[in-house]
Amino acid sequence: MGTPVKDVELPDRPELQELLLEKHASYIETFEKNKDDLDYCMTEFLRVSGIYWCLTAMDLIGQLDRMNKTEILDYVMSCFDKDTGGFRPAVNHDPHLLYTLSAVQILILYDSVSLIDKDRIVSFVSKLQQPDGSFVGDRWGEVDTRFSFCALATLSLLGRLDAVDIEKSVQFISSCMNFDGGFGVIPGSESHAGQVYCCVGSLAICKRLDVINADQLGWWLCERQLPSGGLNGRPEKLPDVCYSWWVLASLSIIGRIHWIDKERLTQFIMATQDDETGGFSDRPGDMVDPFHTLFGLAGLSLLGNRQIKGVNLIFCLPQNVIERLELDYELLKE
Amino acid sequence: MSEGDESNSDEQGYVYYRDRPNWKDIEPIPQDDGPNPVVQIAYTDKFKDVYDYLRAVIRKGEKTERVLELTMDAIECNPANYTVWHYRREVLQELKKDLKSELEFAEETVLNEPKNYQVWYHRQKLVEWSNDPSRELYLTAEVFKDDSKNYHAWQHRQWTIRTYGLWSNELEFVDGLLKEDFRNNSAWNQRYFVIINTTGYTEEVVKNEVKYVIDFIKVAPNNESAWNYLTGILKGGRISDHEPVLKLIDSLRSQHVPSPFLLSTMIDVYEEEVANGKKESLEKAVKICEELGSKIDPVRKRYWEYTSRRLISAYGPLDST
Ligand SMILES: [Zn+2]
Numbered sequence: 001m002g003t004p005v006k007d008v009e010l011p012d013r014p015e016l017q018e019l020l021l022e023k024h025a026s027y028i029e030t031f032e033k034n035k036d037d038l039d040y041c042m043t044e045f046l047r048v049s050g051i052y053w054c055l056t057a058m059d060l061i062g063q064l065d066r067m068n069k070t071e072i073l074d075y076v077m078s079c080f081d082k083d084t085g086g087f088r089p090a091v092n093h094d095p096h097l098l099y100t101l102s103a104v105q106i107l108i109l110y111d112s113v114s115l116i117d118k119d120r121i122v123s124f125v126s127k128l129q130q131p132d133g134s135f136v137g138d139r140w141g142e143v144d145t146r147f148s149f150c151a152l153a154t155l156s157l158l159g160r161l162d163a164v165d166i167e168k169s170v171q172f173i174s175s176c177m178n179f180d181g182g183f184g185v186i187p188g189s190e191s192h193a194g195q196v197y198c199c200v201g202s203l204a205i206c207k208r209l210d211v212i213n214a215d216q217l218g219w220w221l222c223e224r225q226l227p228s229g230g231l232n233g234r235p236e237k238l239p240d241v242c243y244s245w246w247v248l249a250s251l252s253i254i255g256r257i258h259w260i261d262k263e264r265l266t267q268f269i270m271a272t273q274d275d276e277t278g279g280f281s282d283r284p285g286d287m288v289d290p291f292h293t294l295f296g297l298a299g300l301s302l303l304g305n306r307q308i309k310g311v312n313l314i315f316c317l318p319q320n321v322i323e324r325l326e327l328d329y330e331l332l333k334e
Numbered sequence: 335m336s337e338g339d340e341s342n343s344d345e346q347g348y349v350y351y352r353d354r355p356n357w358k359d360i361e362p363i364p365q366d367d368g369p370n371p372v373v374q375i376a377y378t379d380k381f382k383d384v385y386d387y388l389r390a391v392i393r394k395g396e397k398t399e400r401v402l403e404l405t406m407d408a409i410e411c412n413p414a415n416y417t418v419w420h421y422r423r424e425v426l427q428e429l430k431k432d433l434k435s436e437l438e439f440a441e442e443t444v445l446n447e448p449k450n451y452q453v454w455y456h457r458q459k460l461v462e463w464s465n466d467p468s469r470e471l472y473l474t475a476e477v478f479k480d481d482s483k484n485y486h487a488w489q490h491r492q493w494t495i496r497t498y499g500l501w502s503n504e505l506e507f508v509d510g511l512l513k514e515d516f517r518n519n520s521a522w523n524q525r526y527f528v529i530i531n532t533t534g535y536t537e538e539v540v541k542n543e544v545k546y547v548i549d550f551i552k553v554a555p556n557n558e559s560a561w562n563y564l565t566g567i568l569k570g571g572r573i574s575d576h577e578p579v580l581k582l583i584d585s586l587r588s589q590h591v592p593s594p595f596l597l598s599t600m601i602d603v604y605e606e607e608v609a610n611g612k613k614e615s616l617e618k619a620v621k622i623c624e625e626l627g628s629k630i631d632p633v634r635k636r637y638w639e640y641t642s643r644r645l646i647s648a649y650g651p652l653d654s655t
Pocket residue numbers: 240241242243282292
């Protein structure tokens with residue numbers, strides 16, 4: 001039909017068809033060590049999340065040993081704010097839910113939760129819940145379904161879901177569902193694959209996936225796949241590797257991952273590798289970064305790549321780590 | 335932006351904070367990169383200078399005019415750093431600053447950095463404090479000229495409209511955007527947002543909306559956003575109750591338009607018919623699923639197979655004759 005579709009073309013580069021595991025490992029290893037790098041400094045305000053992306057990527061490819069555990073745990077613990085019970089993204093910043101989840105994910109990954117005062121964190125998180133069931137990210141007060149996910153995931157990882165009002169959390173998330181079956185940031189805002197993941201993940205944690213119209217949402221999610229094989233986050237946007245995670249994980253939670261063309265998506269993700277530096281970028285040929293490197297690897301893991309460890313759909317940590325915790329959550333079948 | 339003049343933003347005119355006599359009293363705090371600090375050569379000098387002083391004033395809790403200037407430099411170096419924005423707001427409040435020039439600064443920054451969430455949030459706080467939403471619709475419309483799907487701008491616009499009840503011209507605005515680009519999913523979403531919060535989707539409104547969206551689908555039968563809007567507003571009711579939709583389907587089908595959205599809606603209509611006792615429609619629906627999975631939309635083959643299976647198990651078996 002000659003309909004214009006916003007998409008990219010995959011480069012004809014046979015060398016990108018295999019997974020460049022060693023390159024990715026050395027990319028992450030040097031990224032974490034090069035503290036004088038400008039990119040590293042510019043992202044100071046999200047440092048703890050950056051560390052989580054790097055560690056999880058390394059663990060997924062069996063290279064966690066190459067990271068300096070003691071140094072990292074020291075740093076993460078230095079970001080703990082004893083007054084509020086939240087984690088700062090970096091020293092000299094303010095605590096926030098986003099970094100609290102990242103810090104807890106790191107501690108879980110290293111099996112080091114005993115280092116922290118769980119009750120303080122639980123109190124930080126539960127105080128951020130609003131009367132309508134939504135969550136703000138910090139005491140300054142913006143509401144976002146992302147923060148619902150951060151809160152519920154953090155509490156679930158700590159085994160303390162009882163600390164918030166689950167029924168109200170679910171009500172708020174339901175109120176963000178749109179006419180197309182997707183979810184946005186707050187009620188009324190446009191469906192977006194990243195927010196869909198946060199909402200579906202939250203509902204899975206609350207074991208309330210009955211709220212979703214899984215067929216309609218599944219169709220909206222699999223419509224995100226473009227002819228290049230890549231997935232976008234909203235209609236008429238370019239494909240991006242991080243969406244391979246948000247969309248795939250959401251589809252998997254509702255038992256419909258096979259509705260997309262896995263082979264083509266695999267080719268797309270592979271094509272975003274940088275065969276010189278290592279790492280993955282958002283689209284073929286762009287600059288790589290740890291964020292897209294983690295979600296590229298996690299996406300490939302969900303697609304069944306055997307060179308990568310199994311990844312947990314909801315918490316984006318290696319599956320063996322989550323199994324240790326024996327968490328309880330809901331998954332749907334087709 | 336008067337405070338910033340002496341430290342001109344271009345690199346040549348910039349005077350380091352460490353060289354400014356009026357900052358002599360502050361001991362800068364370098365970034366703490368953990369136990370093994372490496373030589374920080376790749377920081378730009380200005381970046382390091384500004385942030386070393388910023389850390390120092392935040393630790394000290396200083397909220398003065400010169401800190402406003404410092405935060406502005408810090409924002410310029412790294413507008414994504416949310417701590418700076420927050421601290422700047424604390425200083426503005428402490429000094430009881432006139433918000434007019436701050437609103438101008440925020441407007442300029444929003445226009446330069448429309449993808450930066452922090453700027454939008456800052457803007458929202460200023461509008462709240464000054465209780466003056468008069469420029470927000472204009473400002474977001476300016477941003478849409480370059481990026482009509484900017485998520486932050488849409489959120490800001492929705493917030494303004496909802497908070498200050500500025501609903502009256504919004505449908506007209508959305509109509510303009512859709513005429514420019516009928517694939518603009520954000521605009522379709524906004525259309526829904528306005529209607530659901532004003533008239534609601536009454537029978538009358540649904541009728542008009544169906545007519546409205548059909549005109550767009552006729553022009554571009556593969557427009558996902560328009561189809562989603564159409565099926566979205568008909569959810570809960572029956573598609574076959576809407577004559578214009580059935581006509582649209584017939585006409586596109588007779589032109590052999592290979593649109594998965596069209597065919598998917600046909601399947602919905604057939605399903606309604608089967609549910610109403612018209613058995614032969616099941617086979618038609620299943621045939622379309624096959625056509626979609628094998629020819630028109632093979633990427634989503636498994637979805638069409640599922641739909642076919644779902645229909646057969648709900649209404650089957652198929653008459654094999
Ligand atoms: Zn991305």
